[in-house]
Amino acid sequence: EKTRVGFAPEAYPPFWVADANGNWTGWEVEIIDAVCAEAKLDCERVPVAWEGIIPALLGGKIDMIMNSMRINDERRKVIDFSNKYYEVPTVVVAAKSATVDTTPESMDGKIIGVQVSTGQQAYAEKNFGANASEIRGYNTQDEVYQDLAAGRIDVAIDGVVAMNEFLKSASGAECCESKGVLKRDPSTLGEGYGVGLRKGDDALKAKINDAIAAIRKNGTYDAITKKYFDFDIYGGD
Amino acid sequence: MIWSPAAGSIALLTTGGWGSAMLVGLARSLTIALGAFGLGLLIGIAGALGKLSGGAVTRQALDLYTTIVRSVPELVLILIVYFAGADLINGILTALGQAKIDFNGAIAGIVVLGVVQGAYSTEVIRGAILSVPRGQIEAAQAYGMSSWLALRRITLPAMLPFALPGLSNLWLIAMKDTALLAVLGFGELTQVTRQAAGTTKAYFTFFFAAGCMYLLATMISNLLSRRLEARATRGMAHV
């Protein structure tokens, strides 16, 4: 029996990059392959729109989610998570000219863009909701960056890795810069990124946890990471 | 990212291989549209017959179906049918002791859009059947045809000229509605376009190119349906 791994088919470099033939490459893609191989699972990647990905898991259309999903309390109410397989700080980015930092006061009158149903969105609403003039929700992170470059939003929030990728791109380099790292907030920003699982699917959870530990130990994880990053993305224990 | 002159845009389309990826996406869109249109046609014929000659309960149930589908946005219907449809089918399969099926990809798209199309088809075909002169069907009965034979040989071909304009409209709608599947994450033309645009950052170029592809498909469809109509109405006096 196949294990269906749900992911949102959208560009999120360097974790998810599509080529024209519909092949996906990227750090997370390789980690999926490594985990599945280690756990001896016959995995199949199934594209599901991000906003429907948890319902799809609950409805049995997929068996697990590996899509840079933050492990946080809100989600824990409905689904289960494996141990984290990476963790990076979350940063605030804005136009170079903007005077913005990570404090609520600096968000006064700003339009903040976040991808919907993400930890960033939860964080922004909890901490900046009172100050920002608007928190605009996008269906994909890519669209957030588009509108940041277009100048339609003032501030974006995302994990530092994907954010750096954007800042390296032509449009990102031209317009924007990082304005600081958000403090750790497990209830929204979570405790790292993990595999989303149906509650009660403990056998699968055990397998995945073992596989993550195993590839960390046998060097596979580091080998993959080295191809994409010059630091340890696992982010400490 | 730079507002590229036409030549640059075309280069973008051809070099990264995204152009051909979009063609593949178009082919998938057309396949799904064709499947949905066909399924809708079957539902439409059955629905029309049910409305015209079914019992009171059948008729009202069908009315409910067409009313709901024709007033709830496709986007919402697609989500409902996608989730509920799969639950329903798998529920039935489990009850029958069968294995669950994968309600994903093209099949889901076809079923989802087909259910939507079916409601519109029902109305189009019902109207067309009502336009067939009563005598045509009576003559079929008078020559001993069974209802099934009369349906196949007389009613359906005779209503075709009346149904075709509506049906070709539905086909165009089916084609365009496949774009909505992008919201479910399906890999058809619109979804591929979104990926291409996201990857290359040439949003304008790719959305524009996709628009041209849909437009071309529409115009070719128009041409074909005009021919089909001419053929179907060849038995009608041209005034």
Next chain:
Amino acid sequence: MEMLHADGIRKTFGNLEVLRGVSLTANKGDVISLIGGSGSGKSTFLRCLNCLEHPTGGEIRVDGEAIAFKPDGHGNREPASKAQMRRIRARLAMVFQSFNLWNHMTLLENVIEAPVHVLGVDRKQAVDEGLRLLERVGLYDKRDVYPAFLSGGQQQRGAIARALAVQPLAMLFDEPTSALDPELVGEVLRVIRELAEEGRTMILVTHEMSFARDVSNQVLFLHGGLVEEAGPPAEVFGNPKSERLARFLGSFH
């Protein structure tokens, strides 16, 4: 030899009693004309004969075989066996006032439709026979033309060819010329007359009194759902007994 026998046919639509017991026997070669005022039930009776309407009461026998009825659950009757009904219908060819040729088929396709798809005749054989029949009604040239491109008279002659193609035991005509322009009536009547002369069994609803007189060997005058008067044409037309018939005939002069 008795081909078609109807006994005490009754028919009600809702509260309206349209036929109140009409009987008729057609032996082989008989040409029976039904005449009567508008609404007297002529069409309804003809349609009962091949069960296009299900008679509320009475019996129908075709070529010795009685049509079996059963209650339809709405206080009326319906044929007990659809298969039997269809088999019998196919051999009682009907010609309609409004022709009712199938518009999406050419003339030839119209003619071979019932033989091929209902009677299961081999297609090639049906085409040969169909062409012969079209020749016979003078429409060989028009075999590949669609009905909409034919005059009313041509359409009705085509409809007669379609009827002949099922080799009917009896032919039922419901006012075959009353939808035609006056100048086209003649060509249709000519064909019907020829059929009568070659000994076909026919039941004919018509308002063409002189034609009915000429061509039939029996005339039934219907009034208010009953046979008011019946007999050979010379008698019915020449010497009407009932005042109603006399008045009816008078309205034609």
Next chain:
Amino acid sequence: MEMLHADGIRKTFGNLEVLRGVSLTANKGDVISLIGGSGSGKSTFLRCLNCLEHPTGGEIRVDGEAIAFKPDGHGNREPASKAQMRRIRARLAMVFQSFNLWNHMTLLENVIEAPVHVLGVDRKQAVDEGLRLLERVGLYDKRDVYPAFLSGGQQQRGAIARALAVQPLAMLFDEPTSALDPELVGEVLRVIRELAEEGRTMILVTHEMSFARDVSNQVLFLHGGLVEEAGPPAEVFGNPKSERLARFLGSFH
């Protein structure tokens, strides 16, 4: 007093020369009938008189004022001043074969439309006058009815009231009764006859020969775009000189 004068009107459609020089003079109180076979150009001539068609050649004078033309750049002419054309049109009231009442307006609204919106008459005054005219053509009761609910004869009488409402210098009738069922022709002709009798200037295209003979003081017979014969009705009808006219009149008996 000359009301309407047309001199040598010519009109070509593409290559088709429909009018090849038709002239006519209507003095106050004249009733002129145009007769002729189908396609002879009667309607075209009438429509040229109020510039619904732009004549290719010739001159038109209404109440002494000549309509000015200029080339339209397509080898034809058009009125030089639209304002002049509209002013003149408004006073040459036309009554059409197919009535052409505006079907989104009640009868009264139809009648007051041109006075109020074209001639700038005060609305209240237009209504009073409109009601009087509807009374006159026997349609006072129908004032608030929409045209679709009127018989053809009533519609045409309504159209005549609409024409009268602009206090026309001359009235142009294009076969006002030929779209009517025979039993409705009379009521319309009666109204037109009354108008003739009260001295209105009228140009009338008609196929009602006896009416034309009765009502008009001049008759023009058009053939092939030319006036083949003209004169007082007694002469034209009683003693046709050209063989064509004789044949044309013959076809009415």
Next chain:
Amino acid sequence: MSSAPDATACEARAGTRRRWLDAGTLTPVIAAILFGTYAALQMRWDWLETYYPLLLRGLGMTVLLVVVTSSLGMLLAIPIGLVQIVGPKWLALPARAFCTVIRGTPLLLQLWLLYYGLGSLFPQFPWIRDSALWPILRQAWPYAFLGLTLSYAAYEGEVFRGAFKGVPKGQLDAARAYGMSGLLMFRRIWLPQAFKRAMPTLAGETILQLKATPLVATITVIDVYSVAAQVRQQTYLTYEPLLLISAIYILMAVVITKVFAWLSGQGQDNTALSKS
């Protein structure tokens, strides 16, 4: 594809009381009651308390979108239909092309092209951000309103083209014969009659417009659908929010049908369209 508003309205008027619970409505009513009971008992609705203000706001946006874009679209549709009949080539051809292009491509794509496609061009024209229009251009709603308006204009423009063409020539001849100028004729005769011809399609087209509104959610406009989507994402309820807004859309469709039936009843008891 449009429903027949007049017929339903007449029926409804004719027998409101009688029709209440006769056989004609029994099945739907029973279905609604059964389903309603099931939904009330077996589904979760506690989230309504939190989200109803948002839902109302979204509903407001949806209603605004339908009303404004249909009205503006209609105003555009009239000239678009008209120039295809009487306009010079240089107007008729673009109008024709506009209808073909809009009707031939998915609205979703049009919205994306308008919003993200144009947005991707902004960085090359920095002055845009300094222009007075910028506060509007940076919002999402203008693109939504524009996209939906153009869409309605194209579909209804096609209807108006037919409607203008369908007005019998004699009607216009009569107008000319009584000295009306082109503009007066258009205003008093041609437009009112074309409008009457187009009227029966309006209810259907407007319902289609209603059904198109959720697409604006994909460009971050918050309509009632996007609120439901948000509820879905935050509560992980699969069906409840979808069912609720389905009911809302059905209700709105009924209202649209009724409004147009009433409108056409106002202006139309008079008008069997003339046979000509």
